[in-house]
Amino acid sequence: MTQPSSRLRALVVGSGYRVRNAFLPALNLLDSHIEVVGVHSRTFANASRAAERWNVPAIEDPRTLRPGDIDLALVSVTVTNNVAVLRSLAHLAPGAALVIDTPGVGRLDDLARLAQFRRWAPIRVGEDFMNMPQYRLVGEAIRSGALGEVSRVAMSQMGYRYHALALVRSWLGLSAPTSARSRRVPGGVDIEYRFRGGRIGEVHEPYRQSEGSFSVTGSTTTLTGDPMGHPIPDPKGASLRRVEDDDGIAGFTLDGLDKPLHIDLPYQAALREMKLEDDSEFNLLRIDGLAQVISSLWTDDPLNSRYRLEDAVADNLVSWAARFMPWVPTPRF
Structure with a gap:
């Protein structure tokens, strides 16, 4: 289209x-x-x-x-x-x-x-979580080579089931996992997804939506952050930072890179004026992500045109199985 x-x-x-x-x-x-x-x-x-x-x-x-x-x-x-x-x-x-x-x-x-x-x-999967603007910005840094060769993605308390796996995969070029290992923890599970080339994606529960932290380990630097861009203690390497104006959040910036990267949030003012039932900052950013999915039908989008329905189904099945079995082989869907 x-x-x-x-x-x-x-x-x-x-x-x-x-x-x-x-x-x-x-x-x-x-x-x-x-x-x-x-x-x-x-x-x-x-x-x-x-x-x-x-x-x-x-x-x-x-x-x-x-x-x-x-x-x-x-x-x-x-x-x-x-x-x-x-x-x-x-x-x-x-x-x-x-x-x-x-x-x-x-x-x-x-x-x-x-x-x-x-x-x-065409078909688009409404996976707005991996399309939230702060995560699009991290993806841009990875694709630009600013972190070097990425070997590990880890998220703690900020991702859940297939949404978490979709975000991990989006940062690893949509590679499919080859296996998943898990262990029960209070409030959920810890899952380690393995990918070709020795790359690893970690998801640590329990899920707390807009809380927690993430890290992306590259060969030249590591990028860390809070999912909403709040300060985190002792950031190593680059970090995600929220930018605010008088009305609230206005964008995100990646500090600590050779060339800082930034994303604006042009939709936030209009979304605040809508007075939605759920007007939480987290939901407004998810709406931004869904708008990105929909507009990918007619724009040049590096992610959503490649994330197929079959990918979403596979992510659901793999993440579901990993919650109940300590080891899951994941042949190509």
């Missing part, structure tokens, strides 16, 4: 927390590129409430839409309902793109029904 000459027509499917506090706000940020033609949900009253907040129509029956009426479907329902929902939208799929929440597939027998997804092209 190339840069649209006119606004893309989008159908939103779902009416829960994620639609109200992520998908619809992200689409509002991208209003110059996308027109929301409607919100559909299993319960029409819920769809109406979600749609009214954004002054868009609620659609009771998607069969009233004809092939060609939409350019894009955004689906955020319970994972076990994804396949059934996509069946109900199948007549809209040819020629339209799909953005779907991770991991897409909720049961092993759903794997046999991946053809329901492949009707849509």
